[in-house]
Amino acid sequence: MEAKEIWERLEEKFSGRVHGFKGDVFDPYLHVEPQAAVEVCRYLRDDPGLKFEVLSDLTALDWPKEEKIQLVYHLYSYTHRHQIVLKADLPREAPVIFTMEEIWKAANWMEREVFDLFGVVFDGHSDLRRILLPEDWVGHPLRKDYVEQEEYDGISTQRAPLVEKLLR
């Protein structure tokens, strides 16, 4: 199914809670209200005409100027061989969204990664811990304003500039 048809079906079913469809880009995407994301995804997975069996990818984008963190869901259907991209905008100060774990189990690890690197909290997640960084790491590195902590566990994370080293 073409992305435009998917969008039309969604718009009809969830009018007001999905918006901002963009079909003239490489990978057509649409925006979904964070509160409605789980419901929309369940429909996308279960509807026999859509059948998005897999959550290919879940990641986020940080837009400090617009004060938002944007979650990006790449969905794919093996049955119908079509794909769609969903985006959900969250406030940058306190980004919270409901977990997709009950729709796709793969979301468990992907959401942990987004939590780890962006600080997005997934409500209802079964095991929301850091996954790539140590538990006691400070900050979320993929945010644009991230400042690396100076030392971790007594080990410096800084490196003296090469020139200074040579002059010494």
Added chain:
Amino acid sequence: MSAMNEATAGEGAAFQTEDMIINVGPQHPSTHGVLRFVVRTDGEVIRSALPDVGYLHRSIEKIGEKVTWHGFVPYTDRADYLAAMFANQGFCMAAEKLGGIEVPRRAEFCRVIACELNRIASHLISVGTFGQDIGAITPFLHALRERETINNLMEEICGARLTYNYIRIGGVGYDITQETCGRIGAFLDHFELIVDEYNRLLSYNKIFVERLVQVAPISLEDAFQYNIVGPNLRACGLRWDIRRDIPYSLYPELDFDVPVGTGEKGILGDCYDRYMVRILEMQESCKILRQSLRMMPKGPAIAKVPRKFKPPAGEAYIRIESARGDMGFYVVSDGSEYAYRVRFRTGSFTAMGLVEKLSRGIMVADLIALIASLDVDAPEIDR
């Protein structure tokens, strides 16, 4: 149990067992890199194995935001050092998609040849270490011997043996010469027979087969739920290969089969199927290589790309079939010299998410077989 407890406890209580926590890794040779599992066992039976990843996290995605588009290509090698060519290709394809760059036909052939050679090398490691993990050292040495030849060929093609930096935005770094093509052909003549040797040595070895059949089967439903990709997905019986089903590069012009698991020795989707799919895939790669060597036209090996490459603002998602399956590259540009966001989606990461579920109720020794069969690669998990 002390005598006093024994006296007070009931008859049945004397046979009660206690769960034991065992730490596997992070420096265990069978974990293929730096991987750690916290295993809760009841005797020999695993109650659960919790994977603990992140030991090899090098923040490649953050680096992608700090260096130029061209400058990031060498970093992509490090995402998966057993199959570096695919990350090269994926990132470059994503950049080309954004920038609207046409890749010369000869360069596409160079890419296909380099990638398929790399696929064979990666599968050789997978198959070889599989035997080693189960306790057979000899097949590993046989596999590495062949891989050595591929490494030599790669060195000839691009000057590096592991981290290639061969595929560039717009084409490839160096053309493949006629002499190298000849040597690749000679290697194929030799290697196609060697696959048979592996089958006699390992694939149909009774002990090896017994260790793998019916161990940790993955159902197709689980594969979808957990987003299992690549050879692991095909082992579940789904004939799905990005090269064939979402075609990219020159793969639509090339003729090859997509091997799937059949459950020939045990049940569909067990460790043996996952092993066998990789053996068969190596033969398919040989087919692709032969065709590419024959069809390669003359021409330039790289398109003209400005040194200050600034793709227009926008985003692109690319899927390629790496040795570990569907590798996704999501790049966002804001029109500047640096990428706004680079994201790698890798097959090993999602496969590790399934380990906890698969490990329930299997034996401790089978956990090693399971990890080997998934062919997870620690650097690719952690990036």
